[in-house]
Every structure is written in structure tokens, then in C-alpha cells.
Amino acid sequence: MTTEVNVGPAFFRGSQSxxxxxxxxxxxxxxxxxxAAGPERQAPSGRPWTxxxxxxxxxxxxxxxIAVVYAAQLVWFGTGSAQVxxxxxxxxxxxxxxxxxxxxxxxxxxxxxxxDSRSTRMIGNGATEYARVANASFVVFSVVIIACFLARIxxxxxxxxxxxxLGALLLILERYIWRKWLLRRRARGEYSSRVLLxxxxxxxxxxxxxxxxxxxxxxxxxxxxxxxxxVGATLDDSDIPIMGNVNxxxxxMRAVGADTVVVTSxxxxxxxxxxxxxxxxxxxxxxxxxxxxxVDIAGPRLxxxxxxxxxxxHVETPNFSKGQRFLKRATDLVAASLGVxxxxxxxxxxxxxxxxxxxxxxxxxxxxxxxRGREFTMLKFRSMVQNAEDLLPExxxxxxxxxxxxxxxxTNDPRITPIGRIMRKFSLDELPQLFNVIGGSMSLVGxxxxxxxxxxxxxxHVHRRFLAKPGITGAWQVSGRSTxxxxxxxxxxxxxxxxxxxxxxxxxxxxxxxxxxAPGSTAH
Numbered sequence: 001m002t003t004e005v006n007v008g009p010a011f012f013r014g015s016q017s018x019x020x021x022x023x024x025x026x027x028x029x030x031x032x033x034x035x036a037a038g039p040e041r042q043a044p045s046g047r048p049w050t051x052x053x054x055x056x057x058x059x060x061x062x063x064x065x066i067a068v069v070y071a072a073q074l075v076w077f078g079t080g081s082a083q084v085x086x087x088x089x090x091x092x093x094x095x096x097x098x099x100x101x102x103x104x105x106x107x108x109x110x111x112x113x114x115x116d117s118r119s120t121r122m123i124g125n126g127a128t129e130y131a132r133v134a135n136a137s138f139v140v141f142s143v144v145i146i147a148c149f150l151a152r153i154x155x156x157x158x159x160x161x162x163x164x165x166l167g168a169l170l171l172i173l174e175r176y177i178w179r180k181w182l183l184r185r186r187a188r189g190e191y192s193s194r195v196l197l198x199x200x201x202x203x204x205x206x207x208x209x210x211x212x213x214x215x216x217x218x219x220x221x222x223x224x225x226x227x228x229x230x231v232g233a234t235l236d237d238s239d240i241p242i243m244g245n246v247n248x249x250x251x252x253m254r255a256v257g258a259d260t261v262v263v264t265s266x267x268x269x270x271x272x273x274x275x276x277x278x279x280x281x282x283x284x285x286x287x288x289x290x291x292x293x294x295v296d297i298a299g300p301r302l303x304x305x306x307x308x309x310x311x312x313x314h315v316e317t318p319n320f321s322k323g324q325r326f327l328k329r330a331t332d333l334v335a336a337s338l339g340v341x342x343x344x345x346x347x348x349x350x351x352x353x354x355x356x357x358x359x360x361x362x363x364x365x366x367x368x369x370x371x372r373g374r375e376f377t378m379l380k381f382r383s384m385v386q387n388a389e390d391l392l393p394e395x396x397x398x399x400x401x402x403x404x405x406x407x408x409x410x411t412n413d414p415r416i417t418p419i420g421r422i423m424r425k426f427s428l429d430e431l432p433q434l435f436n437v438i439g440g441s442m443s444l445v446g447x448x449x450x451x452x453x454x455x456x457x458x459x460x461h462v463h464r465r466f467l468a469k470p471g472i473t474g475a476w477q478v479s480g481r482s483t484x485x486x487x488x489x490x491x492x493x494x495x496x497x498x499x500x501x502x503x504x505x506x507x508x509x510x511x512x513x514x515x516x517x518a519p520g521s522t523a524h
Contacts, residue, residue, distance in 0.1 A: 056178070104144060144160075189220060197264055219262070224240055225248055225252050434472070478512055
């Protein structure tokens, strides 16, 4: 989690002063230290890549909107010269749909710009970018409808009903394609900010590990300045060079061609050092980022309030309204009911396959811990032999091989039946949990429901997982599944509980489909 700080005249340059701005490295010379830190990242001559990328988004948005709006017009009216119906007392006259469509495209493009959907701060930001595109689209159509009503212009409703959802959907698809292209480029060491880390040795090493784990975020670490200033050394378990102490920031930035300084901690920095660093940055092309030690906090819970020149960061405690809880429950109930109805032939086939393939009941019932620590019975299609629970103690000693001290997970569990192995590969054994969702003991998305024996090993903070209903799928299932360590599983579940949004649930559901069909994925 980072807090971005714009300083000096760069503040007045709007989105161009975002963190992702890249310098023209042609003036830096040979970047031997930067080359040692990773792939070469020479910025092309001319405009920074952020501006060129934003221009590509603008052009592709325009192409999509022209295609959608005029296609909607032709589909609804055919190829004739349809006219907008004008009321007798209207001040307008004889306005064709062709002109109206052109105005709609222009207004839509302006709406996307006003929503900062192409801002450099949104580049590669995934869900936030998609949400801005969708919100801007609905706002534009609300404005158009209100304007037509006030101007007494009768626009065909079918024309708008085709253009709005189709346009928003294709805009999001277009942005998704661009984002995938950007992530591939970033994985090769391109289209990212070149970052110089400044702070204590431990905090610098921690932030460096986190940024390297997520190259898609667009921060590429090229060097570090620590209080000891061991020039020529590298950070622990990495090839990131130490470029000097915290007084050598300007020289270090020139040496590695960095355009962004990330201050990872201020405990060991001299007073006013952060302000001095900000004064030394080139306005509009070099940027300062403060990385507080709080993690897994969603953006809406963070608010910056300046007090006497101090940028105080307010972190709101998780507080979900009755409306949010009602919305989640209603979504669960409708989606689970439709799921049972649509998948009823699959339920019948799997039940018959389990019953005929091995001795034992069709359903496996197991006690789990749910909302507020209450015990409930979770349902699954039986995927193991009938005496699987009796064999568990013999296999428990091997669970450390999976890198998880609390959850029992084996890559090749010998208790699994042949049909069970197929069901687990595609998570089909989890389908009966839709009845748990309908009954209210589970949700479609939430933390993993633990066994009572696992809860006995929980540290105090882990019990915060019980602030939300357990889910059929969740954040950890789509972020590594059975390969995650216990600490990572807890971190993802707690992050979900404290930062829940309906859009986040939708993203997890979409990612679950991809995770289910990934080779070797087993989440139980």
C-alpha cells in the first residue's frame, strides 16, 4: 500500500505528474547499475510512455464508441435516414440520428476523460479502471436522457438500450486487452517506473520483495539507499544494488536512471530528509511515493488529511452497513438458486457417479466454523474413500511438505477416489455448498471455512476471519490455492474481510473459473 505525494510545480500538471512518468534516459548515459538490477529500460525518445499509452487508449476508445453507437443506430433503424422525433414546441428541428450519434460519441469520450479513466494513475489498475469506465458510461447516458427530456427530444429507447450496455461492455473488454498487453510488457521489464528505495535496510528489503512479487503494478526497483550506505553491496537475497546512504539520493537516481523515489521508512532518516528529497526531484518527471507500514488496506478506507503541513493518513475501521449486508445476501440467494436450477442435471450425474463408483454416501458432511465462530455442517460430494477420516492421522505428518502448518493439504492424497480426483480437479465436489449458501450458513465468496481442530491453532488476530460468512470460493483460492503458505492464506482472507466490496466478489468469481481450469489446481 502506497501513498503518492506530488510535490512542487508538478502538482499543477494533473495526471501527467503521476508516479508512472518515465524520464528520458538519453540524458543519463550508461546505466551500469540499472542494467545490473534487471532488464534494460531505455525510454523511447519523445513523449513519456505514459502519455503515449494514454493516447492509444483515447484512440481505441474512440474507435469502439463509433462502432458501437452507429451499429446500434443501424440495428435499431436499419440503413434509412431516421430522424429524431421533435416535439412541436421544441427549439430544435430536423435533427438526424446520424448527428445525434456523433454528439453521443463526443459526450461519451468527454465523460471518460472527466472520470480520469485514462489517467496515468489508472494505468494497469484493473478493477478500478473498469469501474471508472462503467461509471462514466452510466453517468453519460443519465445526462443524455435528462438533456433530451428537458429539450423535449424523443430519442428511441431501444437505440439507447442497445448502445449503453454494449458500449460499456466493449470499452471494458478493450481496456482489459490493453491491460493484458501492458502486463506482458511489464513482465519483460518495460513500461514501468524505475524505483529507488530509501529507508532502513529491513523496510527496503521488505518493500523490494513485495514490488518484485507484483511486476504488473509497474514499479521496477533499480537501486536502494540505506543508512549504512554500503556501496557495491546488494539487498538480501536480491541483485538490487545499494547506491549509497540516504544523503546520496540525487546521485543515486542519476546513476540508475530512476524516476520514482519510494521512502519505505522514516525512523532512521534525519529530520526533514523526506522534504529535502522532494525538493530535489524534477517537477513532472520524477516523483515521490511514501510506503507506510500498514498493509492489505483497501483504498476507500484510506484518507489523507493535511494538518499543519503534516499529511495525516486516516485508516477507517471496517464497517459494513445493513444495506451492504442485504445486498450481499440477496446476491448470494439469487445466484445460488439459479446455480442449483441450471446445474441440476450435473448434480444428478455426479450423485450417480459417486454412488456407483465406491461404497459410502453420496454427500460428505463435515463440521466447519462459520460466521462469528458458529459451527455448521458443510456439504460436499464425497470424493474420498469411506474411512478417509480414520486415515488422516497417518498422513498429517506430511502436511509440512505443502508449506502450511495449519491446513492439511496433500498434492496426491491417496484417500481420493478416481471419480473424486476428477471432481476435485474442476472443484465439482464443492457444488452442494450452493445449498449451504441458500440456507445462509455460507456465501458464494468469503474466507475458507475452517475445521474446529484448525481453529484451536489460530492466533488471536486470525479469528477476524469469522467477521464474514465463509465462502465457496475466496481470495486465497484464486491467488495460489493449495500452494499458499498459512501466513499468505490468512493475509488474503483478512484482507477480504476488512475490504469487502460487491465488485471485488464479482472479480473473485470470474477468477475462480480460470483457477478451476488451471492444471493441477486443488483447493480444499
